[in-house]
Amino acid sequence: MGGPNTHGHGHDEHESHGSLKSYVIGFVLSIVLTILPLVVVLNDMMDRTPTLIFIMIMAILQFLVQLFFFMHLREEKKPRFNVMALIFGVVILITIIAGSIWIMTYNSVG
Amino acid sequence: MLKEFWDFLMNDFFITGDPLILGAQVSIGLSMVAIVIALSYFKKWRWLWTEWLTTVDHKKIGIMYVIAALLMLFRGGVDALLIRTQLAMPQLEFLHAGHYNAIFTTHGVIMILFMAMPLMFGLFNIVVPLQIGARDVAFPYLNSLSFWLFFFGAMLFNVSFVIGGSPDAGWLAYPPLSELSGSPGLGQDFYIWGIQISGIGSLASGINFVVTILKMRAPGMKLMQMPMFTWSVLSSSITIMFAFPILTVTLFLLFIDRYLGAHFFTLDGGGNPMMYINLIWMWGHPEVYIVILPAFGVFSDVVSAFSKKKLFGYKSMVFALMSISFFSFFTWLHHFFTMGSGADVNAFFAVTTMLIAIPTGVKVFNWLFTMFRGRITFSQPMLWTIAFIPCFVVGGMTGVMLSVAPADFQFHNSYFLIAHFHQVLIGGVVFGYFAGLYYWWPKMFGFKLHDGLGKWAFWLWNIGFYVCFMPQYALGLMGMTRRFNEYNFDLGWQPLNIVSTVGAFIMGLAFIFQVWQIAHSIKFLKKEKSGDAWGDGRTLEWSIPSPAPMYNFARLPEVSSSDEWWEEKQRRANGIKPKPLAPLEPIHMPKNSGIPFIMSVFFFIAGFGFVWHWTWMLVPGLIGVAVCMFARSFDYDTDYYIPVDEIERTEAALKGGH
Known part of the structure; x- marks a missing residue:
């Protein structure tokens, strides 16, 4: 740009x-x-x-x-930085939630 | 009544009964009195307020960040020397166990959050707008607020040393130790509020620099033409934007546990302390990349300037920076392999940790190939860069060793780990920011730092570093774990510990040389007049006078390539005439504002009230914060124009100095 x-x-x-x-x-x-x-x-x-x-x-x-x-x-006008930031944010959010569930589940089993 | 108050002051408010702390209290009191007297005697109060406390100028804010960071480096360094003195001999009774716990805790927090972070933001502020040809950051008012929130957050944390009691549950304050049951004192509350308040500032700075870089580049500058330091700031700021909210939420949950009796991380009542460890490292791991990425940017700019060559592998460098800031969010579990999450969880995070070493390796080769067949000048910034490479490679390799999950069960929390992260943080972050400070110092102040004293400091830092930390790898493998305040004679750790302590004091000596270097360079001031202080500048910041005028660029530069200033110098050398100058136009600038400072004071008051559970103090503090926000919302008089004749006068004065 x-x-x-x-x-x-x-x-x-x-x-x-x-x-x-x-x-x-x-x-x-x-x-x-x-x-x-x-x-x-x-x-x-x-x-x-x-x-x-x-x-x-x-x-x-x-x-x-x-x-x-x-x-x-x-x-928003192009380039759509807000959308990009949002997508990245959602990826991080899923990582946090899914990662925590995965890690903490095994914790309570083991 | 009066006696009760006195008893409260002496027994609960101030920390009493320790000669070290008493000494600190006396010296803090004396230096505060000295500052007030000096400001009054030289009639500098108004100057302090109008030129510094209310400024929204990114260059001045950057300088304040650097000064605060160097003061914090001193405090954190003294902590380090106290730790090393205690460990020099077996069963020394220099610091008692509680004091030792407090000191390693504050050493860690201060060095990462109140030294590395502000030094980093200082460089962001000083360099980024100049490198991209902008007149300030995107949100100058917010920038000032960020600084003052950091400053008062840091003060709130530091004051715990003499008032109320230091935190002593480790630098990340793992529960259950950091819960009320483990730490009933006020230290953890100072920890929470100090970090929360400065954390708001860090988050705002991250957003500010992302917007500045994306929206305010000079006409014509494409993303792939930005200087590499600016790229590194972008990648670091993006990481800040997504990592710092995690820290805020985690500490807020801990605060609710302590303040309102919730059970997020307690052992009983359905809480789980392991969740805290999981959450805090989701911030903690990106955080180490947040501080190292800008150092990589500094090295890239320095190595290409002093090799007189374009940076080797520009695109791969950009890719490496951005992929590190992405992958840094997927490795956090390697800090607690031993927590017992099962083999497949450990395997996944071991692999992601090894993966992230690849882009870092790419960068090392890029720097080496930039130097290859370059005409290298061994200036001070270049020396730090060259010293960084072997140091960081070794630190990185031991990091890959730690990433092997089964082996980590041996290394975990041993001095092997301590040596590893000090090697990447000192060899990487500290050397990197020193390189940046030496490199841009003439741009900040208009003079260079003395070369001879700088070389003394450089060699002492390097020798001291290896003497201090190489023995610690061995000590770790011999079984010495972190956070022990004493050990027995029969363990055989004594000789290496003495060596390590000697190394720490050599680094302390190196810091004294740097202070001397700054004082000496100011006293025998040699003004640097060309603006392109090193003669090898490649990027836009070197095209304007040093220090830069308030508006940075009288005319916004037109950019057509990366290393624009270098290309411009080549064009001039080849006799191509520069384009005729466009007529000057009035420059639109933000007005100074006292609100960020006042609002941060109210934040401090509120935080202090929360720490002491004083409703009469925290409520006015929070009201003050709200009133400041309200006042700002209805303040429409926030900007002005510098008229053309004033720009002409400033430019003529700067030219006259040539």
């Missing part, structure tokens, strides 16, 4: 940062996604395994809401 030439503090080259509407939708969605698992857990509405799965799903949805409504992942 050709290096962007202007000094990064300029006011004129800021990328779009979303509208009030998108922020409100994102905010409401993330609150709902936080309250739902809390309600389920506090009222003992499901068994253990379904509860865990439910919390996981809510967490992943929460993650996506953050990315699209607050991190503006869709609106």
